[in-house]
Amino acid sequence: MERATFAKARIFAFGDAWSVAIYAAEILIIAAIYAGLAESARLLPAINPAATPLWPPTGLALALVLLRGYRIWPAILVGALAPYLLADRSLLEIGAAGIGSLLAACAGTWLIGRWSNGRQTFATPSGVARFAIISFAPTTIISSAIALAGFTLANESNFSDSVVAGLTWWLADAAGALVIAPVIVLWATMPLRIASKWTLLESITVAALAGTIGLAAYSPLIGSDLVSNGLDVLLPHRSLLGFLVLLPLIWAGLRGDRCAATTAALIFVGTAVWGFSVGNDPFSKIDPNGALLSLFVLSIIVSAPPLALAAASATRQAREAQLLSVQDQLNGQLERKALALDSIRRHFQTLIEGVVDYAIFALDREGHVTSWNSTAQKIIGYTSEEIIGKHFGIFYRPDERRAGSPTHALESAIESGKYDVEGWRIRKNGTPFFITGSVSSSRDDAGNLIGFISILRDATERRDAEEKLVQAREQLAMSQKMEAIGKLTGGIAHDFNNLLMIIGGSAQIFQRLLDPKLPKAIEAIQTAAKRGESLTRQLLTFSRHQHLSPTVVDLNASIKNMRTMIESSLRGNIVYNENVGDGVSPVKVDLAELELAIVNIAVNARDAMTSGGTFTLSVHAVTANQETGGDRRGKAFFAITLGDTGTGIPPNLLSKMFDPFFTTKEVGKGTGLGLSQVYGFAHQAGGTVTADSKVGQGTTITIYLPSCVDEQITSKELAAARARPRQPPRQTVLVVDDSPEVADVTSSLFEHLGYETIYRDSAEAALKLLDTGTKIDLVFSDIVMPGTIDGVGLAREVRSRYPGLPIALTTGYSDAAKAAPPSLKILRKPFDTEALRDFIQDLAPPRSTRSSGVPLASSTTEAVRRS
Numbered sequence: 001m002e003r004a005t006f007a008k009a010r011i012f013a014f015g016d017a018w019s020v021a022i023y024a025a026e027i028l029i030i031a032a033i034y035a036g037l038a039e040s041a042r043l044l045p046a047i048n049p050a051a052t053p054l055w056p057p058t059g060l061a062l063a064l065v066l067l068r069g070y071r072i073w074p075a076i077l078v079g080a081l082a083p084y085l086l087a088d089r090s091l092l093e094i095g096a097a098g099i100g101s102l103l104a105a106c107a108g109t110w111l112i113g114r115w116s117n118g119r120q121t122f123a124t125p126s127g128v129a130r131f132a133i134i135s136f137a138p139t140t141i142i143s144s145a146i147a148l149a150g151f152t153l154a155n156e157s158n159f160s161d162s163v164v165a166g167l168t169w170w171l172a173d174a175a176g177a178l179v180i181a182p183v184i185v186l187w188a189t190m191p192l193r194i195a196s197k198w199t200l201l202e203s204i205t206v207a208a209l210a211g212t213i214g215l216a217a218y219s220p221l222i223g224s225d226l227v228s229n230g231l232d233v234l235l236p237h238r239s240l241l242g243f244l245v246l247l248p249l250i251w252a253g254l255r256g257d258r259c260a261a262t263t264a265a266l267i268f269v270g271t272a273v274w275g276f277s278v279g280n281d282p283f284s285k286i287d288p289n290g291a292l293l294s295l296f297v298l299s300i301i302v303s304a305p306p307l308a309l310a311a312a313s314a315t316r317q318a319r320e321a322q323l324l325s326v327q328d329q330l331n332g333q334l335e336r337k338a339l340a341l342d343s344i345r346r347h348f349q350t351l352i353e354g355v356v357d358y359a360i361f362a363l364d365r366e367g368h369v370t371s372w373n374s375t376a377q378k379i380i381g382y383t384s385e386e387i388i389g390k391h392f393g394i395f396y397r398p399d400e401r402r403a404g405s406p407t408h409a410l411e412s413a414i415e416s417g418k419y420d421v422e423g424w425r426i427r428k429n430g431t432p433f434f435i436t437g438s439v440s441s442s443r444d445d446a447g448n449l450i451g452f453i454s455i456l457r458d459a460t461e462r463r464d465a466e467e468k469l470v471q472a473r474e475q476l477a478m479s480q481k482m483e484a485i486g487k488l489t490g491g492i493a494h495d496f497n498n499l500l501m502i503i504g505g506s507a508q509i510f511q512r513l514l515d516p517k518l519p520k521a522i523e524a525i526q527t528a529a530k531r532g533e534s535l536t537r538q539l540l541t542f543s544r545h546q547h548l549s550p551t552v553v554d555l556n557a558s559i560k561n562m563r564t565m566i567e568s569s570l571r572g573n574i575v576y577n578e579n580v581g582d583g584v585s586p587v588k589v590d591l592a593e594l595e596l597a598i599v600n601i602a603v604n605a606r607d608a609m610t611s612g613g614t615f616t617l618s619v620h621a622v623t624a625n626q627e628t629g630g631d632r633r634g635k636a637f638f639a640i641t642l643g644d645t646g647t648g649i650p651p652n653l654l655s656k657m658f659d660p661f662f663t664t665k666e667v668g669k670g671t672g673l674g675l676s677q678v679y680g681f682a683h684q685a686g687g688t689v690t691a692d693s694k695v696g697q698g699t700t701i702t703i704y705l706p707s708c709v710d711e712q713i714t715s716k717e718l719a720a721a722r723a724r725p726r727q728p729p730r731q732t733v734l735v736v737d738d739s740p741e742v743a744d745v746t747s748s749l750f751e752h753l754g755y756e757t758i759y760r761d762s763a764e765a766a767l768k769l770l771d772t773g774t775k776i777d778l779v780f781s782d783i784v785m786p787g788t789i790d791g792v793g794l795a796r797e798v799r800s801r802y803p804g805l806p807i808a809l810t811t812g813y814s815d816a817a818k819a820a821p822p823s824l825k826i827l828r829k830p831f832d833t834e835a836l837r838d839f840i841q842d843l844a845p846p847r848s849t850r851s852s853g854v855p856l857a858s859s860t861t862e863a864v865r866r867s
Contacts, residue, residue: 034079059180096150218275253309381428573612608646
């Protein structure tokens with residue numbers, strides 16, 4: 001807000017004599033102008049002795065202080081006192097008039113500067129309204145009140161006359177301030193450079209029209225000797241022509257020309273005052289108060305509203321000019337941005353066109369193609385004119401489009417910012433091709449989605465190469481498999497021929513029942529069968545196809561129980577050391593396989609220490625690492641370390657020691673499957689096995705088994721189950737096998753255990769037997785059988801039809817066993833009487849209404865006792 005403070009505190013602070021001279025000249029000039037204007041106003045004939053129709057000095061004083069600041073106060077004071085001094089008036093009246101004018105101008109300037117933006121108050125309609133209010137109160141009230149007080153005291157007027165005179169002076173001062181001050185301030189602050197000659201001509205025309213209308217309406221010249229009296233006859237109510245002044249005033253207001261509006265108003269009011277002074281219509285001397293009031297109203301109407309309208313128009317024009325300037329700036333910025341964007345687009349297009357291996361294209365928010373590079377045309381086949389505007393789902397297969405794969409790709413790109421794509425797409429000619437790439441969402445600075453960028457690469461050739469590589473690997477694996485089968489056949493041919501020799505020779509001995517060599521032949525047959533079973537188990541364990549029966553066992557107690565077995569596998573010149581401490585948690589393994597693995601290692605250690613030595617077994621807890629199982633980091637393991645002090649293994653052979661049929665022993669001294677069994681057992685149990693050896697210092701083999709500290713040891717429960725009371729009822733077993741010879745052997749084993757047996761050669765025959773209502777306590781079936789139902793299918797049918805009837809399966813090795821549910825018990829072949837008895841004892845007791853209700857294990861044990 002601009003205030004009249006630019007000369008504050010500098011009233012007496014002059015720099016030099018030149019400044020003093022300029023200031024003195026300014027004071028004298030302003031005082032002379034002020035005194036002259038005041039005297040001219042007093043020369044106008046008044047309706048009554050105490051009043052003037054308009055008092056311009058008040059407006060002049062207010063305008064001078066607004067323009068020059070408070071430092072001009074001496075000129076106003078001198079100019080106000082001069083007329084009174086020349087008229088020989090009293091000192092009280094003179095002082096009151098001068099001080100009143102000065103205080104009114106200073107007070108008005110202070111209020112306008114603080115409340116209405118100083119001399120810029122005429123720039124807005126609200127500023128014009130504030131100026132009008134401040135002019136009425138308190139500016140003109142102060143000047144008229146102080147002047148009236150001095151006049152009253154000097155002339156000793158009565159109260160009623162003073163009130164009328166004060167009101168008249170106040171209105172005269174207010175009208176003078178509203179008409180005079182805006183003209184002076186606006187013309188003084190107007191830029192020296194005029195916008196155009198037409199603007200100047202327009203302002204002169206408006207002022208001339210206002211003066212002409214004022215003369216025609218109020219001039220005393222009409223009807224005098226100067227102007228024909230006939231006009232007065234033609235226009236008996238010519239004062240009504242004064243309303244025509246609204247036309248030039250409104251025109252100036254709408255054009256925003258504040259100087260023209262105020263000047264035209266001043267000229268028109270001046271002619272009205274001239275007419276008022278001689279009493280022309282409508283300012284009749286018959287009603288002086290009404291005439292004076294009409295003049296005041298006319299002065300206010302023609303000065304304030306047109307000025308406010310001009311200020312509003314000027315403000316609007318300034319804002320329009322500012323908006324046009326801003327628009328021009330924005331248009332210039334848009335042009336520059338458009339040029340920059342066009343340059344960037346050309347650079348980007350050049351860049352993507354230079355990428356020869358990737359199809360790069362842009363999509364809008366709905367997935368329609370908006371840009372297309374030449375590589376995309378080369379890979380997919382569409383030209384820019386053919387594809388732009390179409391949905392990118394055209395590249396997908398029809399089934400993918402029906403499944404919504406294009407929409408899913410866009411939604412995933414919106415959610416995560418980027419979506420990797422891989423799969424088959426369709427070219428323009430309909431041929432499929434395999435692509436890899438991504439769809440990325442594109443957003444503006446505010447984070448709003450504007451589209452997508454898709455980058456694709458034709459990976460058809462790479463995929464074809466990968467498929468050929470897979471086929472080559474499969475062929476290599478098949479070739480290695482065939483080589484391994486050849487090694488397997490060559491490795492076991494010798495042992496199996498020996499077994500067949502033993503079995504065939506012993507069978508011939510059986511023909512001579514009285515031959516004294518019969519017991520020895522029977523023992524030889526049993527030994528050969530055990531060797532064949534052991535050899536088969538080793539082969540299956542290495543290939544991880546051996547059907548295991550893992551249980552949770554106490555590793556500490558189990559190893560201690562193996563001491564006798566381990567020592568018997570060693571020679572007398574080998575010292576066996578065992579280091580198994582307390583705190584060893586249980587492990588879940590097939591105990592028989594664990595025993596076989598340790599015995600195999602012990603036998604190898606024995607053969608490596610021909611001159612004796614030390615065989616050490618120790619158990620300690622470890623944490624999973626890269627050796628024990630990198631995919632189960634942090635899990636607890638137990639390491640069973642078995643070391644010897646033998647000859648050791650050369651480094652070039654150490655990596656082959658777990659390979660099947662690899663052995664360093666002489667021909668006939670080993671099959672090369674002992675350590676292979678250890679390897680297969682450890683991995684099938686969820687662990688691993690490692691070996692470390694130095695020539696001349698011995699070999700150390702470590703088996704890592706996972707801990708099962710949270711599971712209970714099942715061997716104790718099994719022992720408790722086997723210690724239950726036995727009861728004598730004899731039960732019936734249904735034996736189902738497609739081989740009568742195998743069925744005979746199986747039936748004889750059951751009968752040796754005290755069971756009665758019924759034989760059927762297929763699952764269908766067994767179900768028919770059960771449907772007849774024959775009392776059966778256990779169904780024992782082979783898995784692989786001809787017909788539509790195998791052993792697993794038979795088990796499902798029996799459990800569905802006869803939920804309380806126990807059923808068990810047996811097989812040597814068959815992939816069909818993998819389809820059996822975990823709840824089905826499977827006994828592997830070959831088995832003997834002891835293995836069969838233990839297997840039956842592990843079965844759940846039957847609860848069928850067909851049985852006697854006595855547990856099967858109890859009757860089995862009692863049958864064994866009776867036999």
